[in-house]
Amino acid sequence: MTQPPGRPDPAGITTIGCVGIGTIGGGWAAYFLARGYDVRAWDPSPDAADRVARLIDAAWPALTELGLAEGASPGRISVYADLEEALDGVGFVQESAPEVLPMKQELLARIDAATAPETIIASSTSGYSMTEMAVAAARPERLVVGHPFNPPYLIPLVEVVGGERTAPEAVQWAADWYEHIGKSVITMDQEVPGFIANRLQEALWREALHMIENGEATVEQIDRSITDGPGLRWPVHGPMLTFHLAGGEGGMAHMLDHFGPSLKSPWTRLEAPELTSQLRDSVVAGCDSEAGSRSVADLVAERDSAIIAIRKAIEQLRQGRR
Structure with a gap:
């Protein structure tokens, strides 16, 4: 260079x-x-x-x-x-x-x-x-x-x-x-509040807090919905290519034409919920319950081991495409 x-x-x-x-x-x-x-x-x-x-x-x-x-x-x-x-x-x-x-x-x-x-x-x-x-x-x-x-x-x-x-x-x-x-x-071409990845993370985080506050989902259900759902796709294809594949042979164009109207459905609650003491305690209790007997050190070791395995698997896939 x-x-x-x-x-x-x-x-x-x-x-x-x-x-x-x-x-x-x-x-x-x-x-x-x-x-x-x-x-x-x-x-x-x-x-x-x-x-x-x-x-x-x-x-x-x-x-x-x-x-x-x-x-x-x-x-x-x-x-x-x-x-x-x-x-x-x-x-x-x-x-x-x-x-x-x-x-x-x-x-x-x-x-x-x-x-x-x-x-x-x-x-x-x-x-x-x-x-x-x-x-x-x-x-x-x-x-x-x-x-x-x-x-x-x-x-x-x-x-x-x-x-x-x-x-x-x-x-x-x-x-x-x-x-x-x-x-x-x-x-990045320009400054964006929260950058890119944090903006996407925060949108998911806000929705999760709303569902917990409204009794619609538990902490464990929310985590499993990602780890055993879209999270398995995201290390290979990000959210945009994931939706591209959702359109089948028609790709993103078909996905937007077919599912686009549902984007206006009133699912999202993008405004952050008030972090009341009750919501705070519910989130903390849910994390403690999900962690069970695993300490923070145990969870760090578990996370690191999984990330290494995922990174190695992805690298093997990429090398196979070369």
Whole structure:
């Protein structure tokens, strides 16, 4: 790939800065380590180093099964109490601080001031636009959103988009970088509130809460309706191609012509329900019931094992088409 003047070649980057190493940031750190990079991390929590070490240890078996890069080691992470020290010499920065806008604005400005001008800085934000987050940065042209999905060490998708003051070449560089490290990248043409995948997830989430609140379905029924239903199709074909196939030989055109009128049926409740204490307790109780004796750690291990199996099966299908 041809790099714009001043930007580093993704293949030449050796050290990654991770700012914020909670669940998402720690997942990113584990992924970067598995790809053979050194990670310099910063987090204000006094127990950050111990917490991220536990997260990496838990993720490493799954990453090992998927395949480690040469030189990959969970020991190649350093956690610092000083942000500027942590970012010294890094070739790329992944910010994963909590979703608090003033915090993001201030932190991105500090990262911008502490790193070389050619270094791209990406935010893991799941809801804010880069336009609103970059207001305090001196060099907003190199700030992008690199929105991952939990857990970042297993789910390949990253949505990349810049803000109003982000340079287009910075967006392209970030997309190239994520692809270089093995991610599946959607490069968005414009900022969209909630990005793409979150918008689709949230629509499903709102409908699920309404059905629980109205006593129309239980937590377990809702989960099974996806895991044993459309969820089995989605790893291979997304919702659009799934409906394309629903039209038979006529494809999407037949599906829309035949089923299109039903889209106006009053099924949906797109407005979010009021999260009352009763609804909150019902959802929590339903999740506890569905989890049964499985702890959170058990569920994480179960999820990771299933994702690995699904990813391997899909890769075999794709290789068979080549």
